[in-house]
Structures are given as C-alpha cells and as structure tokens.
Amino acid sequence: MPEAHAPGTEYLRVTDLHAFYGEAHILHGMDFVVNRGECVSLLGRNGAGRTTTLRAILGLTGRRSGSIMLNGREAIGMASHRIARLGVGYCPEERGIYASLSAEENLLLPPVVASGGMSLEALYAMFPNLAERRASQGSRLSGGEQQMLAIARVLRTGARLLLLDEITEGLAPVIVEKLGEVIRRLREADYTIVLVEQNFRFAMPLADRHYVVERGRVAEVVGKGEVEGRMEMLHEYLGV
Amino acid sequence: MFELLGITPQGLVAQLLVGLINGSFYAMLSLGLAIIFGLLNIINFSHGAQYMLGAFAAWIGATQLGAWIGNPEFSIGYWPALVLSPLLIGASGIVIERTMLRRLYHLDPLYGLLLTFGLALVIEGMFRHWYGISGENYEVPESLTGAFRLEGIGLALPKYRLWVVAASLAVCFASWVFIERTKLGAYLRAGTENPALLQAFGVNVPLLITAAYGYGVALAAFAGVLAAPIFQVSPLMGSNLIIVVFAVVVIGGMGSIMGSIVTGIGLGLIEGLTKVFYAQASDVVVFVIMAIVLLLRPAGLFGRET
Numbered sequence: 001m002p003e004a005h006a007p008g009t010e011y012l013r014v015t016d017l018h019a020f021y022g023e024a025h026i027l028h029g030m031d032f033v034v035n036r037g038e039c040v041s042l043l044g045r046n047g048a049g050r051t052t053t054l055r056a057i058l059g060l061t062g063r064r065s066g067s068i069m070l071n072g073r074e075a076i077g078m079a080s081h082r083i084a085r086l087g088v089g090y091c092p093e094e095r096g097i098y099a100s101l102s103a104e105e106n107l108l109l110p111p112v113v114a115s116g117g118m119s120l121e122a123l124y125a126m127f128p129n130l131a132e133r134r135a136s137q138g139s140r141l142s143g144g145e146q147q148m149l150a151i152a153r154v155l156r157t158g159a160r161l162l163l164l165d166e167i168t169e170g171l172a173p174v175i176v177e178k179l180g181e182v183i184r185r186l187r188e189a190d191y192t193i194v195l196v197e198q199n200f201r202f203a204m205p206l207a208d209r210h211y212v213v214e215r216g217r218v219a220e221v222v223g224k225g226e227v228e229g230r231m232e233m234l235h236e237y238l239g240v
Numbered sequence: 241m242f243e244l245l246g247i248t249p250q251g252l253v254a255q256l257l258v259g260l261i262n263g264s265f266y267a268m269l270s271l272g273l274a275i276i277f278g279l280l281n282i283i284n285f286s287h288g289a290q291y292m293l294g295a296f297a298a299w300i301g302a303t304q305l306g307a308w309i310g311n312p313e314f315s316i317g318y319w320p321a322l323v324l325s326p327l328l329i330g331a332s333g334i335v336i337e338r339t340m341l342r343r344l345y346h347l348d349p350l351y352g353l354l355l356t357f358g359l360a361l362v363i364e365g366m367f368r369h370w371y372g373i374s375g376e377n378y379e380v381p382e383s384l385t386g387a388f389r390l391e392g393i394g395l396a397l398p399k400y401r402l403w404v405v406a407a408s409l410a411v412c413f414a415s416w417v418f419i420e421r422t423k424l425g426a427y428l429r430a431g432t433e434n435p436a437l438l439q440a441f442g443v444n445v446p447l448l449i450t451a452a453y454g455y456g457v458a459l460a461a462f463a464g465v466l467a468a469p470i471f472q473v474s475p476l477m478g479s480n481l482i483i484v485v486f487a488v489v490v491i492g493g494m495g496s497i498m499g500s501i502v503t504g505i506g507l508g509l510i511e512g513l514t515k516v517f518y519a520q521a522s523d524v525v526v527f528v529i530m531a532i533v534l535l536l537r538p539a540g541l542f543g544r545e546t
C-alpha cells in the first residue's frame with residue numbers, strides 16, 4: 001500500500017542492473033533511485049540503454065541480474081504481469097496502441113492493479129480529444145492522440161509509478177506543451193514518475209533529478225538546481 | 241432452365257445443404273485454428289486428430305465405456321457427450337500446451353508445427369492400432385431422427401443435419417461475440433497483437449494462451465461429436481477433413497476470427513454448388529480458390545496485409 005510510505009520514502013531502487021537481449025549485453029550495472037512523489041529523468045543519446053532500462057524493470061528483456069526494489073519488493077525474478085501488479089504503469093516508446101481495439105477498449109484494457117486510479121470520466125476530462133475519438137480504431141488515431149491514450153491508459157489502473165518512454169517524440173509543440181501540463185498535474189497528485197527523454201528542454205523543468213545514461217550505465221547525476229552549472233557536460237553527453 | 245442444364249431444384253437444394261454442413265465443420269475447425277494461431281503463433285497440426293478424438297470420445301462413451309467399467313447397461317448419450325467430450329479433449333489440449341508447446345514459444349514457430357504434426361501422427365496411429373480404419377457407426381440421437389418434408393418440391397431435410405448447421409452457427413457466432421464484445425475477448429485480441437505489452441500491463445498472458453489452446457481444441461472436439469452421427473467415426477476422419485480446413489484458413493487469412501467463419505461456410509457452399517454444376521471439380525475447387533487468393537492477396541481475404 002502506497003499509503004504506508006511517508007513522503008521521501010524510496011519507491012524504486014535499481015541496483016547494478018544488467019540486462020541482455022539474447023547474447024547482447026545491453027545494461028552494464030544501472031543504478032538509480034526514485035522516491036515517492038518524485039519525477040526523475042533518464043537522459044542520453046539514442047542507443048544509450050534508457051528504453052532497455054524501463055523494459056528490464058518490467059521484465060520485458062531477456063536475462064537480467066541485479067536488484068529492482070519496487071515499493072519494498074524485489075522484482076528481479078518476477079514475471080512481467082506480477083511486476084505490473086506491484087503498481088507500475090508503462091508507456092512504451094512505440095506507444096503500444098492496439099490497432100484491433102477501439103480507443104476506449106485500449107483505455108479499458110490494462111487491469112486495475114490498485115485502488116485510486118482515475119475514472120473514465122476524469123480521464124476524458126483530462127484528455128477531451130480522446131472522448132471524441134472513443135469509438136475509433138486504435139490504428140486510426142493521430143500520433144498525438146495515441147500518446148494521450150497511452151498515458152491515459154495507465155492512469156486508470158491505480159499504478160503509482162509511471163514509466164514514460166519518450167512521450168514527446170515526434171509530436172507538435174502544442175501537444176508537447178499539453179503533455180508537460182499533464183506531467184505537472186500528475187506530480188501534484190503525488191505520482192512517482194520516471195521520464196525517459198531525448199528532449200532535454202521538456203524534462204528540465206519537470207524532473208527533480210536527471211540521470212545521464214551512457215552505454216548501459218549511469219554516467220552522471222544532476223540535481224534540479226545544478227543544471228545551469230553543468231550545462232556544458234550535459235551538452236557533451238547528449239550531443240545537443 | 242434447370243432442366244436445360246440437367247439440374248433439378250431438389251438436387252440443388254440437397255447439395256446446398258451438404259455444402260452448408262461441410263461449411264459448418266470448416267467454420268468451427270478454422271475458427272479454433274485461428275484462435276490458436278492468434279495467441280500461440282503456431283498452426284495446430286493436431287487439430288484434425290483432436291476433432292477425431294472428440295468423435296471417438298462420444299462413441300466410446302456410448303458403446304464401450306459400460307463394458308470397460310463392468311456395467312454393460314451404462315452408456316453416455318449424445319447430449320451429455322456433446323458437453324463432456326469437448327471438456328475432456330479440451331483438458332487434454334491444456335496438458336499438451338502446458339507440458340510441451342510451452343517449451344517451444346521462444347523458438348521458431350516451425351517447431352510448434354512439427355510437434356503438433358507429430359502428435360497428430362501418434363494419436364491417429366494409436367487409434368488405428370486399437371480400432372482399425374473401417375469406421376464405427378454412431379446413432380443419431382432419437383430426438384433428431386427423421387426429416388422435415390417440403391412437399392412443394394418433394395424434398396426431405398434430415399433433422400439432424402439441420403441441427404448440426406444451427407449448432408455450429410450458434411457456437412461460431414457466440415465465439416465471435418465473446419471475442420469482440422467482452423473484456424476477456426479484448427485481452428485475446430490484444431494478446432494476438434502484442435502479448436509482451438499486455439503482460440506488462442498485468443495480464444497473465446501465459447494463462448490466456450493456455451485457455452486459448454484449450455478452447456480451440458474443445459471446439460474441434462465439439463465439431464467431432466456433431467460429426468459422429470453423419471460420418472463414420474474413424475481414426476482418419478480428421479486428417480481427411482483438416483487438409484481442406486487448412487486451405488480454408490489460408491483463404492480466409494491466418495488468425496482472422498470473422499474471416500475463418502465466413503470463409504468456412506462460403507467454401508462449403510461453393511463446394512456444394514460445384515457438385516451440382518461440375519461434379520468432377522468439387523474436390524479441387526477449394527484448392528483452386530486457395531491458389532488464386534494466394535496469388536492476388538497473399539494475406540488472405542480477411543487477413544491484414546503487412
């Protein structure tokens with residue numbers, strides 16, 4: 001139960017996480033911590049291993065080792081569906097909207113994993129576009145609508161930890177702005193968020209801490225207040 | 241006009257009914273194959289053997305079981321068999337999925353195909369060894385004997401055959417509604433598209449896969465019981481039928497639920513019509529259609545082009 005944890009308690013701790021796809025060794029000892037109610041970002045160049053980190057947390061890679069403490073439980077040996085039931089919501093990089101399901105069926109698809117999720121009405125109020133498109137096939141939605149749907153879909157389930165992978169990728173500036181607003185509201189509602197981003201300018205004002213990922217491990221940690229002073233280093237790592 | 245072609249209306253209606261019955265079996269079997277293919281990604285080559293097992297389970301229950309348990313009076317009638325046989329054979333499918341198929345999911349789907357093909361050979365071989373290939377009779381249940389007579393055109397429609405068409409249409413339609421309209425059906429469709437993500441949402445996908453295989457196999461066994469009073473119950477009844485059913489699946493499009501139902505019925509009817517107009521071609525017409533469809537639309541009539 002999230003209620004049992006005082007603010008500031010750690011919600012996700014990844015320690016020495018290694019992950020493989022077949023024989024390919026992708027993660028080489030990821031370490032990071034997210035406290036309850038925090039938003040942290042994983043920054044890095046394409047291919048650094050950020051998506052793989054989220055997938056490894058959910059048990060979607062091949063072999064993995066190390067430790068993933070989720071809300072006080074060790075998840076490294078669990079099957080994906082059990083990990084999700086610890087209260088993890090996942091928005092994959094490719095958005096993962098099911099083409100053969102309608103928008104509303106997509107929205108209702110993930111099982112409720114804890115009480116306290118948002119109602120359908122609240123979600124439609126948050127994303128009015130989705131309400132209009134509820135009967136459309138998943139394949140007919142625009143990129144922006146798909147992204148809204150992918151986020152809305154995990155807010156219904158009561159998951160308190162959100163793993164969001166490149167949610168701004170390929171979207172128009174107005175939609176990116178709207179997504180920033182959504183993240184801010186989720187933070188106020190005490191969600192715990194891991195934001196994988198290419199778009200540093202999007203992540204900068206939202207995250208409490210930035211982890212710079214390079215070749216499958218954390219190379220640098222930058223607190224919110226330190227960003228200005230370490231801009232040069234960030235530019236170097238991110239190649240922006 | 242009919243006379244000109246040497247065709248009587250009675251002959252036409254009779255062949256259409258035969259076509260409709262065959263089409264019902266094609267539909268039920270290819271529906272099961274489509275569900276299984278959707279989630280397991282393998283073509284279940286033991287489907288024909290499992291259809292045969294369904295028929296044999298009913299026949300054994302009716303004629304052999306009493307003697308086996310030392311009470312010759314005891315026998316399981318058609319109606320209980322219609323429920324018990326699919327349950328029993330479906331459960332055996334679940335055991336096969338849990339103990340064998342499950343180990344192959346990380347390999348090329350070809351391995352699943354080979355395993356199920358091997359299982360079909362083993363099952364059919366055992367039954368040939370025990371019961372020979374001559375075939376056994378299974379009585380039409382008493383309540384469905386006789387025929388409706390259409391005096392106007394001097395035609396008799398056997399009640400049992402009408403029941404088979406009605407029952408299989410009902411089962412196919414109910415399966416479709418279940419898959420399209422329920423939460424579990426949505427899981428099934430999502431699991432067909434992207435099972436890893438579905439599991440990452442918290443759905444127990446391995447269990448869903450087991451259930452899908454069990455259901456597909458139970459559907460085959462149900463078709464087997466329906467078939468028992470029409471065809472001879474024989475170890476080879478499945479392998480004769482399943483070849484046409486595979487062609488139906490290819491024509492309809494691998495894994496499409498509605499596609500497999502519509503194509504199954506449609507091809508049964510086309511086969512029936514071919515018997516009326518050009519009987520020599522009736523055995524090959526399905527394969528000719530398959531070749532044409534593969535040339536023009538390789539994903540099948542209802543399949544998604546990728």
Ligand SMILES: Nc1ncnc2c1ncn2[C@@H]1O[C@H](COP(=O)(O)OP(=O)(O)O)[C@@H](O)[C@H]1O
Nearest residue numbers: 021024026044045046047048049050051052053
């Ligand atoms: N399914 C896969 N099989 C093999 N290698 C993969 C797979 N997915 C990603 N990789 C490799 O893992 C590395 C990290 O990729 P990824 O985690 O997607 O990086 P990021 O999200 O930071 O851009 C890359 O070198 C990529 O080529």
Ligand SMILES: [Mg+2]
Nearest residue numbers: 050051052093
């Ligand atoms: Mg990525």
